[in-house]
Amino acid sequence: MSKPDKYQKIVELAKRRGFFWPSYEIYGSEAGFLDYGPLGALMKRKLEQKWVDWFVRREGLMLIDTAVVAPEIVFQASGHTTHFTDPVASCKSCGRKWRADHLLEEQAGVSGEGLSLRELESLLAKHEVRCPECGGELEPPQVFNELFKTTIGPYAEHVGYCRPETAQGMFVNFKRLNDLARGRLPFGAAQVGRCLRNEISPRQGPIRLREFTIMEFEFFFNPKNPECKKLKEVEGEKIRLLTEELIRRQVEEPVEVTVAEALDKGYIKAEWNAYFMARAKQFLNQLGVPDENQYFREKLPNERAHYSAQTYDQVVKLSRWGYVEVSGHAWRTDYDLRMHMAYSGEDLRVYLPYPEPKKIKRKNLKPDKAEIGKAFKDRAALVLRLLELTPAEEVAEALSSEGVYRLRGDGETYEIKPGQVSVVEEEVELKGERLLPSVVEPSFGLDRMLYVVLEYAYSEREGRVVLKLPRDLAPIEAAVFPLMTKDDLPEKAREIRQSLLNYGFNVEYDEGGSIGRRYARMDEAGTPYTITIDYQTLEDDTVTLRDRDTWKQVRIKAGRLPQTLESLLKGEIEFEEAGAPL
RNA sequence: GCGGCCGUAGUCUAGCCUGGUAGGACGUCAGCCUGCCACGCUGAGGGCCCGGGUUCAAAUCCCGGCGGCCGCACCA
Numbered sequence: 001m002s003k004p005d006k007y008q009k010i011v012e013l014a015k016r017r018g019f020f021w022p023s024y025e026i027y028g029s030e031a032g033f034l035d036y037g038p039l040g041a042l043m044k045r046k047l048e049q050k051w052v053d054w055f056v057r058r059e060g061l062m063l064i065d066t067a068v069v070a071p072e073i074v075f076q077a078s079g080h081t082t083h084f085t086d087p088v089a090s091c092k093s094c095g096r097k098w099r100a101d102h103l104l105e106e107q108a109g110v111s112g113e114g115l116s117l118r119e120l121e122s123l124l125a126k127h128e129v130r131c132p133e134c135g136g137e138l139e140p141p142q143v144f145n146e147l148f149k150t151t152i153g154p155y156a157e158h159v160g161y162c163r164p165e166t167a168q169g170m171f172v173n174f175k176r177l178n179d180l181a182r183g184r185l186p187f188g189a190a191q192v193g194r195c196l197r198n199e200i201s202p203r204q205g206p207i208r209l210r211e212f213t214i215m216e217f218e219f220f221f222n223p224k225n226p227e228c229k230k231l232k233e234v235e236g237e238k239i240r241l242l243t244e245e246l247i248r249r250q251v252e253e254p255v256e257v258t259v260a261e262a263l264d265k266g267y268i269k270a271e272w273n274a275y276f277m278a279r280a281k282q283f284l285n286q287l288g289v290p291d292e293n294q295y296f297r298e299k300l301p302n303e304r305a306h307y308s309a310q311t312y313d314q315v316v317k318l319s320r321w322g323y324v325e326v327s328g329h330a331w332r333t334d335y336d337l338r339m340h341m342a343y344s345g346e347d348l349r350v351y352l353p354y355p356e357p358k359k360i361k362r363k364n365l366k367p368d369k370a371e372i373g374k375a376f377k378d379r380a381a382l383v384l385r386l387l388e389l390t391p392a393e394e395v396a397e398a399l400s401s402e403g404v405y406r407l408r409g410d411g412e413t414y415e416i417k418p419g420q421v422s423v424v425e426e427e428v429e430l431k432g433e434r435l436l437p438s439v440v441e442p443s444f445g446l447d448r449m450l451y452v453v454l455e456y457a458y459s460e461r462e463g464r465v466v467l468k469l470p471r472d473l474a475p476i477e478a479a480v481f482p483l484m485t486k487d488d489l490p491e492k493a494r495e496i497r498q499s500l501l502n503y504g505f506n507v508e509y510d511e512g513g514s515i516g517r518r519y520a521r522m523d524e525a526g527t528p529y530t531i532t533i534d535y536q537t538l539e540d541d542t543v544t545l546r547d548r549d550t551w552k553q554v555r556i557k558a559g560r561l562p563q564t565l566e567s568l569l570k571g572e573i574e575f576e577e578a579g580a581p582l
Numbered sequence: 583g584c585g586g587c588c589g590u591a592g593u594c595u596a597g598c599c600u601g602g603u604a605g606g607a608c609g610u611c612a613g614c615c616u617g618c619c620a621c622g623c624u625g626a627g628g629g630c631c632c633g634g635g636u637u638c639a640a641a642u643c644c645c646g647g648c649g650g651c652c653g654c655a656c657c658a
Binding site: 012013015016022025026027028029030031079083084085086088090097144146164165178197199200201202203204205210303304305306307308462463464481483484486487512513514515516517518519520521523524525532534535544545551553555580 | 650657
């Protein structure tokens, strides 16, 4: 890393040309925060717009926009207040901080998972766990929660948190969304918005931020009818997977399979997840990332979030850090809806009518509310709601074989004993059933994706930078130059620029410096087309149009510029088709 | 958060060891020049990350903070 690598060059370019820079620079900056400049802000919008077009419009999702701050209960239900927290113990002598549960496991061989702080503290003391670095004594463990905490209104006790993902906005609004989908499955809801995570140590510029923008959607489908009708469109598409099994065998090279094979072989568990992974791969192709520089890496169970049954990260090769995650594809099952249902008391199940009513015998759980109340006190209401969602057979079997049923909830496990529930058999006629949809969640990091685009677009030619941005993401779409700053050429150029502005294009005008310098400036900003007004323009109203990537030029009628530019920017025509070559 | 290296105009950088308040390159701006690819001429504006200490005097030495990069940890 002695000579500037691509990352350094891009960061330098980003600052110089106004794509992005560190926030609060005049106060010495604050790690983990990034500001977008004029070019970056425009490009970010275009990238978001492209994502919305690619997923929301084409896949028929509902785009919503929900609040950033949420009352505490929302993240208690989602599990973030417990799972987004790490127990940290600092060393009394050297001050280093360690994951308390990890130390316990390493030094005492005792799993620290799910333990309370007090339990951790006593176990650490009992096993005489010391600082691995200096052997010093440890302070009692404390929690570090990555949620940004705040208070709502003037009451300190009204705690709120900033969202670490937009997902909960989709889940808490599920009833309305389901209603707007007219009760049918499958459907999806999407959102693009700012999220905050109080990272312990953000690094790597735009790659890991404390405040960032997520583009994600929750796709709800019937768990009893999980097939993806659109699979046909992508089943032959090749995707590269680094599965859990390969990772365990320390294989580093992903396998290339078709989407159909990935499902047949069980690499991907949910069809909808596979479908959207294929779409995500195509999306990255459109951003300039070829197949050989991206793949999907399965998250190991211990890396996976608490809600996830299977997660693949889409990773892209970057010059500096190797493969970096740009999107996550989690199968969240019904975890979130189940938890919000339990916490809010709202029925979030979807009613799905049967074609024919069914008469069936079934087992039903009858909880003894008095017993449960005594046993679980203030958690009793929650336990009752969770029990409602639990299959009776599962409870019956656990009770008869083990004498206890372990009900898993918000990071805690509740032990249900025989006297607390009874299982009865009854015959009922069912016209349909209510069930919680299963959810797949494709989630994209907008900021790092923007960096990825810049890195893949970056090129140098004859000692100058040419930013070969995808045409539809270029912040400046075209620029108009007068060849000379005399003989009415500037006036004509301004006129043409104004007319293109009126057509809706983002067009710059530049008359400073030599013509070559002006081309170079626009190449560096990633502007795909430049229009030059010369003496011939004054005679026959034609202009030259220059292509950023090839530096080739064609001559066309000024009047045809709007349609031609539009077709070029959309990629409908090749540059050579735009006019007569020079 | 720990350790190592680092922080000088918009950007890159010289100066720091051996204290005497900064020099360059590119870019920007103004003007000239310029008949299609940053390369001509003239001029202008712009800087020592922040705070404290040592000293007659600090970009320079010392301490602390903040930030950056790398390694460790962290990244549900």
